[in-house]
Amino acid sequence: MKITRRATSSLIAATIFSIDSSVHLSNKANAVDLDFKNAGPQGFQYADIKVGTGLPITKGQRVAIDYVMSTTGARYGSKIDSTVDRQAPYTWTLGDGSTIAGLELAVAGGDGVPPMLPGGVRRVIIPSNPTSNLAYAQLAIPNKNGLQMQDCSTGKGPIPPNVPQKSSDMGAGEFQRFKNIYCNANRPYQPDVVMDLKLFGKRT
Numbered sequence: 001m002k003i004t005r006r007a008t009s010s011l012i013a014a015t016i017f018s019i020d021s022s023v024h025l026s027n028k029a030n031a032v033d034l035d036f037k038n039a040g041p042q043g044f045q046y047a048d049i050k051v052g053t054g055l056p057i058t059k060g061q062r063v064a065i066d067y068v069m070s071t072t073g074a075r076y077g078s079k080i081d082s083t084v085d086r087q088a089p090y091t092w093t094l095g096d097g098s099t100i101a102g103l104e105l106a107v108a109g110g111d112g113v114p115p116m117l118p119g120g121v122r123r124v125i126i127p128s129n130p131t132s133n134l135a136y137a138q139l140a141i142p143n144k145n146g147l148q149m150q151d152c153s154t155g156k157g158p159i160p161p162n163v164p165q166k167s168s169d170m171g172a173g174e175f176q177r178f179k180n181i182y183c184n185a186n187r188p189y190q191p192d193v194v195m196d197l198k199l200f201g202k203r204t
Contacts, residue, residue, distance in 0.1 A: 034123060039112035040105055041134060043127030043192070046113060052120030053203045057108055059095040064200040065107065066090075067158065071181055072125065073191020080181065081160040081174040089200065090158045100156045102126030102134030106197060118201030128182075128190035135193045136182040152183035 034047040057063050066089050069081045083090050092099045094108055106124040109115030116122055130137040139155045153162045153175070160174035182190055 036123075036125070040110065041127070041132045043125075043129065043132060044102065044105065044113070044134065045125040046106060047123045048120065049123060049196075050119070050121040052117030052199060052201075054118040054201060055204075056115035056117060057094050057199070057201065059108070061094055062091060063094050063107055064089045064091045066198045066200075068196040069158070069178075070194045071191045072194060073181065073189075078177075080177045081158070083158075086161075092157065098157055100126070100135055100158075102132075102193065103158070103195065103197075105134065106195065107199060116197070116199045118199055118203045121196070121198050123194065123196050126193040126195065128192050135190070137190060139183040140185050140187065140190060152179045155183070 034049070036045040036047045038045055066083045067081075068079060068084065070079050094104060102124070103126070105111070105113055106122060106126070107116050126135045128135040128137060136155065139152060153159060160172070160178050162172045162175040164172055181187070182193075
């Protein structure tokens with residue numbers, strides 16, 4: 001089943017272009033059309049902006065990606081975090097338990113979601129409902145006093161680093177934005193996670 005979402009912020013084109021400058025998207029009237037597909041667990045959606053080449057990543061292999069993380073719950077699709085901005089790709093070993101399941105599904109595929117190939121660029125919407133267990137629901141589980149159950153900086157990644165990103169920063173703004181949205185026991189709900197991804201690796 002295909003659905004089309006029309007996002008009315010120029011941020012969409014800007015974030016995708018920051019992931020891969022070879023991607024050219026029409027941005028007339030500050031709008032970009034992406035053809036999202038529903039696959040995998042309920043609520044998971046993806047749209048391939050650029051299909052890569054080469055072999056897909058398999059369990060046990062190292063993964064390196066650039067991402068721009070935003071959310072469906074912030075006004076104008078405000079960006080939360082970007083590996084491109086800090087010039088530090090996110091890396092992990094596929095299947096090692098260190099990374100949210102929704103991101104592993106986006107990269108490795110499964111349940112009807114095709115795997116990404118090296119050089120590919122994909123936008124994914126990862127549902128935050130606790131039953132899917134694809135995003136960060138576990139970070140916001142309160143204890144009996146309504147306080148956080150765990151340190152927000154030590155859950156499954158990617159989580160923005162809890163350090164200033166540049167000398168002029170007053171604090172770890174990316175981490176604070178993430179914490180307020182996805183690691184907040186007092187928030188009535190978690191919005192879905194939106195990620196623009198570029199997969200690194202050997203192309204053919």
